[in-house]
Amino acid sequence: MTYRKWDEDFETGLTNIDSQHRELLDTINALHAAIEDPASSEYSTENLLNFLFIYTNMHLNDEEEEFEKTDYPDKDRHKAIHQEFRESIEDFQNKLANDETEINHYVFDYLSDWLINHILQIDQEAAVYIRKARDTSWEVQKDGTLVETPNH
Ligand SMILES: [Fe+2]
Numbered sequence: 001m002t003y004r005k006w007d008e009d010f011e012t013g014l015t016n017i018d019s020q021h022r023e024l025l026d027t028i029n030a031l032h033a034a035i036e037d038p039a040s041s042e043y044s045t046e047n048l049l050n051f052l053f054i055y056t057n058m059h060l061n062d063e064e065e066e067f068e069k070t071d072y073p074d075k076d077r078h079k080a081i082h083q084e085f086r087e088s089i090e091d092f093q094n095k096l097a098n099d100e101t102e103i104n105h106y107v108f109d110y111l112s113d114w115l116i117n118h119i120l121q122i123d124q125e126a127a128v129y130i131r132k133a134r135d136t137s138w139e140v141q142k143d144g145t146l147v148e149t150p151n152h
Pocket of ligand 1: 082
């Protein structure tokens with residue numbers, strides 16, 4: 001069963017950011033399925049978690065690059081929030097490497113809650129600004145998704 005389905009509340013209207021957020025949500029769903037039923041999962045919880053960490057780091061860096069490009073006024077606060085999460089990930093990876101923790105529901109809840117809430121709140125706040133700053137237009141599709149096209 002899918003843990004959390006993508007819906008229009010996730011849409012920021014920023015094509016590159018939305019596709020990375022979708023990938024994060026897909027990975028969260030795959031990790032949930034692997035924890036629930038390891039035997040029927042294509043990938044191990046370790047591999048999925050590893051991918052989630054690498055992908056999250058790449059994604060946070062891309063978002064921050066976008067803040068710089070558009071000179072987002074709240075970028076310092078947003079970057080500090082990212083940094084805190086990077087540190088929790090690192091801390092967790094160290095504990096995992098030293099066998100001080102395991103991949104369980106508690107870990108899953110922490111990671112998925114952080115990512116989902118972050119996308120739905122903090123990233124949406126940033127997206128309002130970035131959408132204005134980008135020289136692009138948006139079209140609302142029948143399914144509620146936003147499609148972005150460059151103006152030039
Ligand atoms: Fe963010």
